[in-house]
Amino acid sequence: MNNFTTYIKANKIKSAIVLILLIVYYFCLPNQLFTDPTATVITSKKNRLLGAQIANDGQWRFPQNDTIPEKFKTCIIEFEDAYFYKHPGFNPISIFKAFRDNLKSSGIKRGGSTITQQVIRLSRKGQNRTYFEKVIEIILATRLELRDSKDQILSYYSSNAPFGGNVVGLDAASWRYYYRDASQLSWAESATLAVLPNAPSLIYPGKNQEQLLKKRDRLLQKLLDNEIIDSLTYKLSIAEGLPQKPYALPQTAPHLLQKVAKTHSGKRIQTTVDNNLQERVNQVVKTHYNQLKQNDVHNAAVLVLDVKTRQVMAYVGNAPTDKLHEKDVDIIDKARSPGSILKPFLYTAMLDAGDMLANTLVADVPTQYGSYNPENYNKNYDGAVPASQALSRSLNVPSVRMLQEFGLDRFYQYLKKLHLKDLSESANHYGLSLILGGAESNLWDLCKSYAAMSSTLNHFSENSSTYFKNEFCEPTFINSETIDFGKKTSEKTLFDAASIYLTYESLKEVNRPEGDDNWEFYDGSKQIAWKTGTSFGFRDAWAIGTTKDFVVGVWVGNADGEGRPGLVGVQTAAPILFDVFNLLPNSDWFAKPFDEMREISICKKSGHRASPNCDIVEQKFVQISGLKTKACPYHILIHLDASEQYQVNSSCEDISNIKHKSWFVLPPLMGFYYKTKNPFYKALPPFREDCLGSNAASMQFIYPNDNNTIFLPKDFDGKINDLILKIAHSKPETTVFWYLNDQFLGSTQDIHEFAIIPKKGKHLITVVDTFGNEDKRWMTISE
Incomplete structure (x- = not known):
């Protein structure tokens, strides 16, 4: 050591040169x-190349x-x-x-x-x-x-x-x-x-x-x-031959590749995609695309999520169309009108808030809010329909009325907690049309919301009736990422498990259009909660379904927004949905969340909590919040004579002869439409003429709605057709008097319809019955 030190002191220049050379040598290599830039590469969950x-x-x-x-x-x-x-x-x-x-x-x-x-x-x-x-x-x-x-x-x-x-x-x-x-x-x-x-x-x-x-x-x-x-x-x-020319690289998930390239450009990313499932879903989309393009429908998208891991299993961003029809556009994250897809969220929210029970009757009658006049797909009305059927049949009018009753701002806050990123305007901007597709959303956000609801139900059943704080989180398509559902809590994250379960029970029912009796796409062996949606103008067709294990979302339409006849969810998106579910393993149905439910007596006809007057009662499990709902308002106790043909009271009949009977009575307008679909519905018997207090009667307009603007049609010869005014009366036999701008027109009895040909301008229609009941409607006649 001393010799080495001595040598360095004696040869300082050489030592310095050697040290410099050693330093240069050490740092000579970058x-x-x-x-060089590298390709962006994505592989499947099992490391199979999906695209580059x-x-x-x-x-x-x-x-x-x-x-x-x-x-x-x-x-x-x-x-x-x-x-x-x-x-x-x-x-x-x-x-x-x-x-x-x-x-x-x-x-x-x-x-x-x-x-x-x-x-x-x-x-x-x-x-x-x-x-x-x-x-x-x-x-x-x-x-x-x-x-x-x-x-x-x-x-x-x-x-x-x-x-x-x-x-x-x-x-x-x-x-x-x-x-x-x-x-x-x-x-x-x-x-x-x-x-x-x-x-x-x-x-x-x-x-x-x-x-x-x-x-x-x-x-x-x-x-x-x-x-x-x-x-x-x-x-x-x-003996093996040589390759003759390069192959094109796989493009199994091209739109997912685009998505990955935005944040992981030049990297190799192992995704969560199941390569086999992805290829088979691609083939399903291709098969349906070949049919859809005959109707000039050129685009479609499918997303499959694993509920338990919240991983993307298949990602088809578009149909195999051409550049003219935007084949490179990834539809999955694009904002589109969702049609009726949001209806299950309203239904769940109302159950969760305790505003109704699963089968509570809701009105399905002509409805107008200001200038907004929602209509059902089939243009018909049921008068009254259980809320669960209104959801499974995707009836528009009951949904709008439910939203009005629940509160637009209140429902809007639920949607914001779902983190729907395209919901960028205020609640008033969308109005009541929000529930029918008045806002925009995308397939990614909608699928993740359904997956979060399904996962909430799973976690509640699997973890001793507890919830997770981060249930409504973003799914992932990167295999190295693990979803953190947050800490366990006894408090619900957004919806309680019972409300979600009851919603899914309703969505198991087939929501086919009226008159479509030959439904060919629903496989009854698979228990799937599913919903379709169609946007205004037939521009977007949706279908989203969930089981305990998987969520499948489908969108069909044109990327440029062009509408096409027949482009409805149940006809174009639902067949793809069920073809994809057929590629997935069957799942058990969701476990019933008994800890969030109570068994109570329910009025079978009205779906409300049973009142003492309900004649047919059944025991049902309802969500705990539903215990505060009101008892059945439609069953009343009436008093009949011995023949049971007339109502009586002590003023005209001896008390010992009076029969007491429970009667199911709907408001006049609801009853008018309800009896057309329910032939066993009976209006209240009339009071016997000798009885006092027999003037308890009511009436409602069927047509026109208040402040309607009406265009009177003409025949081929140019003659203007009559305008038919209609009302519903709880006692049809009652005489009703009709007035136009305080001018008497005439009277009706039994069938309360009146034909007029009013002049152009604004008019007031007034009806008065013999009991003094009165109703009015304003209307504007335009040419």
Whole structure:
């Protein structure tokens, strides 16, 4: 040690030079050898290639892969550098032989470079092949050997070596030339790729095939001679042909690739997609697209989520259409009118808030709020319908009336908690049309909301009746990400489990259009809660379904917003939905959340809590919040004579002769439409004429609605048709008197309809019955 110190003191200049050289040597190698842009690559959950987006410099160069298949590793070492694992970065013997041969030939005939040197040369692209450059390569190669392992150096080479044309790296070459992963290559295929980087501009598939074949076979012979492969493998290998031209890379999930490239450009991302399912869903969409395009419907999208992991299982962003019809547009995250898809959220919210029970009757009658006049798909009315049926049949009028009763702002706050990002305006901006598609949303947000509801129900049943705070979270398509559902809590996140369960029970029913008795798409063996939606103008068709394990969402339409006749959810999106569900395993139905439910007496006819007057009562489990709902308001106790044909009271009948009977009575307008669909519905019997207090009667307008603007149609001869005014009366036999602008028109009895031909302008219609009841309507006649 003293001698070393003494030497340094005596040779300060030499020591300084040596130190500087050591420092230069230490830092001579850049931390990152290769900075070339790489392709964006996505693989399936099982690492099967789904697609790749070419690098920015136009090269098929996949991101660095540290895993090298054993066959290719063996082939490349035997062909390029047999002493790779023994030398320090350069091979003196190979360099001497190369120098000797080059002198004899008066040119560069042989390189003598090791794989490590070739890695350095690849990283220093564009440098002339001179003896000085060779010295630099040797220095840098030794430094690389000191810094990185042999396998790491080999991975640098396999990921960055040229393989002909614009193909760089083993992974890209394997897919371009053999259309499979490098780990699946045979000995002959691995040998072919091993010899390509030696002269990639002269020999590659499709060019100089004879020379390529000779090089490959010489390498296979060497493998045989070194007893790496046996004679049978050798004979089979040399019998294999060569690839003739590059294959196009897989495009199994092109729109997911676009999505990944936005945030992970130039990286290799293992997604959550099930490759087999993705390919089969692609085929389903293609099959239906070939039918839909006959009606000039050119776009469709499908999203499949795993409820338990919240992972994307299949992602089809568009149909296999053409550029003219926006085939590259990813529809899944695009804002579209959702039609009726939001109705289950309103139904669940009303159950959750305790505003109704699952089968509470809601009005289905002509309705107008200001200038807004919602209509059912079939233009008909049921008078009154259970809320669950209004949902499963997707009736518009009851939904609007339910929203009005529940409160627009109140429902809007529920939707905001679902994190629907396209819901960007205020509640008043959308108005009551919000529930029928007046707002916009996208397939991603809608599917994640249904998945969150299903997961809420699952977690409640599986975790001792508890919820998770982060239930309504974003799904993921990146395999390395794990969804954090947050901490357990006894408090609901948004909807309670019972309300969700009762909603799903309703959505199990088929919501087919009226008159469609030959429903062919619903498979009764699969228990699926599903809903369709159709936007105004037949521009968007939706279908979303959920089981305990999966959510499938489908959108069908035209990317440019063009509407088409017949573009309705139940006819175009639902068939795709069920074809996709047929690809998925069957699921058990959701467990009933008994801890969030109570069994009570329910009036069978009205769906309300049973009152003492209800004649038919059944026991049902309801959500706990439903215990505060009001008792049945439609069953009243009436008093009849012995014949049960007239109502009586003590003023006209002896009390001992009076029969007391429960009677189901709806308000006049509801009753008017209800009896057309329910032939056993009976209006209240009239009071006997000798009874006092028999004037309890009411009436409501059927047509027109208040402040309607009406256009009177004309016949072919130009004659104006009559305008038919209609009212419903609780006692049809009552005489009703009609007035137009205080001018008496006439009277009606039994059937309360009156025909008039009013002049252009604003008019007031007044009706008065013999009991003094009165109702009025304003209307405007326009030509």
